[in-house]
Amino acid sequence: MCLPKEEGGLGFRSLFDVSKALCAKLWWRFRTSNTLWANFMWNKYCKKQYPQYVQWKGGTQVWKLVLEARENIEQLIWWETKNGTSNIWFDNWTKLSALHYVLPDIQIDESIEDVKDLIGGNEWNVSRLQQLLPADVVEYILEELELREISEQFLVHGTCLDKEIMLWKFKLPVDEVLATIGINIVSRCCCCIERRHETIDHMFLIGDFAKTVWNWFSSAAGILMNCCQIWKWRNTRLLGGNMSMYKVLHESNQNIHLLRRIRFPSMQNIPDKWPDFIDYFESFRPVIRTLVVKWQLPAKGWFKCNTGGAARGNSGPSYIAFCDRNEEGNLIYTAGQTIANGNILIAEALAIKKGVDYCISHQLVPLVVETDSLAMKMFISGTWEVPWSITLVVQEINRLMRGNMVIVEHIYREGNGLADILTNYVFDFAGTQHFHNFQDLPIKAKRLFNMDKAQIPNLKIRHGKDNRL
Incomplete structure (x- = not known):
């Protein structure tokens, strides 16, 4: 009945195949989404285990069918290396399948879990790779897997935001942009000692002043959005004013605290120092209270x-x-x-x-x-x-x-x-x-x-x- 009409069947879709496809889709959503359902299933069935190894020990039949679909789809999910939060051993980040699957005899070092532990700066840590993996796998990683440059993206608490989504969409009047519209001037960046050519990347990412600002904040929590303060400092210097680097850092820190007061007004005694501030929020856990609400039937005769x-x-x-x-x-x-x-x-x-x-x-x-x-x-x-x-x-x-x-x-x-x-x-x-x-x-x-x-x-x-x- 499920064969095509050209082959003598009736053209019905196989309910078995439909069920497998739906369960595979549920596993995909469970592994890749951050929905209420995914978080619930994760905390109920995989709280202290890797989802790739969880076995069905009771629970709903849906979960049992999803685990059966896992065997077909898990190795087809490729985790792109961005900020390195994929698991080294159990996630398919090499496009070869998960390492524990292709290298069943490998000795797993449980002290090293994330791919970012294999990265030093913007390059692969070759010595670390050679300690953990066979030579042919290391050679494949170095040749086939390229790391994206930090200058091509912002890392905000584990999220990569491409430049196109940020203020690069706007035509900021730096010397590089002015030259594209026919305004040719001698380009000298006022943000660094060597007075190099002023471009957007130089202004906000790789210039002396930008590096100092980013390094101050990134020492505790990745890279945050300090572009507004850098742009303000640049314009002040360009127009003959004076604005110290410490004032830029102070204003950026002050803006973050103002944002915190608006977003979390109930939180008190938050430290002022940036590293302590980050430690405080990393240990923060929201309290979620639930109340069962039900529309009640009216009393008899009402x-x-x-x-x-x-x-x-x-x-x-x-x-x-x-x-x-x-x-x-x-x-x-x-x-x-x-x-x-x-x-x-x-x-x-x-x-x-x-x-x-x-x-x-x-x-x-x-x-x-x-x-x-x-x-x-x-x-x-x-x-x-x-x-x-x-x-x-x-x-x-x-x-x-x-x-x-x-x-x-x-x-x-x-x-x-x-x-x-x-x-x-x-x-x-x-x-x-x-x-x-x-x-x-x-x-x-x-x-x-x-x-x-x-x-x-x-x-x-x-x-x-x-x-x-």
């Missing part, structure tokens, strides 16, 4: 209305949506629409008003209204003072609730996904949307609806304060 609002900017087009369900989690009615310009608070308030108004007018009471805006719950209950912009809307909500069994509760955004995705649907297609049954819902909304009805929980993930080892 109805539930989930609401959501969104706005483009502080005063831009706004969108609202609400979704009504019964005690069994079945859809009764959902609607979304575009409203006048406003902010997110006004949109959330109007969404609650529309939802409550519809439910009361259609006898969908007693009613629980859920919103992911804690502020709106506090405003409606009178706990917080109501802003003037939504005073009339809150008063109208309280008027509708008066005399009816209506409760307003707060729910985390992860449990209010259906209302949010319907709001985004209106946001994308700009207009009024009505849905009376499950079949009419958008595909993404159907998925969330089924998860809510089946009481499948979501995870709310938060990063806590720093936790240092």
Whole structure:
């Protein structure tokens, strides 16, 4: 049946081959991506072992099939030598396959793991290679595997950023660039004693001043982006000003600390000295807190209305949506629409008003209204003072609730996904949307609806304060 029609078959795809291909793709993603799934599988099955040697000792059938696919695909994955983080013995960085596979009798030195341990400067460490590997393999590495020059890339915490992605895209007016547009001047770099020809590479990478700045920071943590300070120093010198090298280093260090305060405001007592600063962050481990959030079915005889609002900017087009369900989690009615310009608070308030108004007018009471805006719950209950912009809307909500069994509760955004995705649907297609049954819902909304009805929980993930080892 799986043979081509020309060969007498029916042309069906072999499910066995499809399964092998999918499992091979999962192994590729497990080895090469940094996704939540890959990190989870790595910590569950390969935490203290090399993935190339892990054996199936229980677990999911998917993992078992992925390990079977590993035998076919692992040796076909080639790890390009850039910053040298590939494993010498178990990763295929030579294009010959992993060394433990092609040289099964070799004595593995476990004290040397990464390829970078075989590199000295910008060249292969020949003596180290000869100590560890046979002569023919060493000869092949020296002839076939070329190391990229450091001047052709920036190394930022293990990531190679080519010049084309950096500020080389911009036409900085150094002498080299000026000459290409017909402005010919005597080129003398003001950043070094010998006054050499000023090029971008010389200015930012190989000049005397640039080398001093890079060496200061690279002594602790690779190469960072100090180009802005170098360019500022160059222009100051070119225009007759005076700016010491120590000031450049101080300003670069100060900028890094300012960035740290913005990115990690909760972290305190961070050392000022650059080497200590790097040691501190290398030992940093984020604390991840998780909370199980689940949309709860309403009590028997009750109805539930989930609401959501969104706005483009502080005063831009706004969108609202609400979704009504019964005690069994079945859809009764959902609607979304575009409203006048406003902010997110006004949109959330109007969404609650529309939802409550519809439910009361259609006898969908007693009613629980859920919103992911804690502020709106506090405003409606009178706990917080109501802003003037939504005073009339809150008063109208309280008027509708008066005399009816209506409760307003707060729910985390992860449990209010259906209302949010319907709001985004209106946001994308700009207009009024009505849905009376499950079949009419958008595909993404159907998925969330089924998860809510089946009481499948979501995870709310938060990063806590720093936790240092």
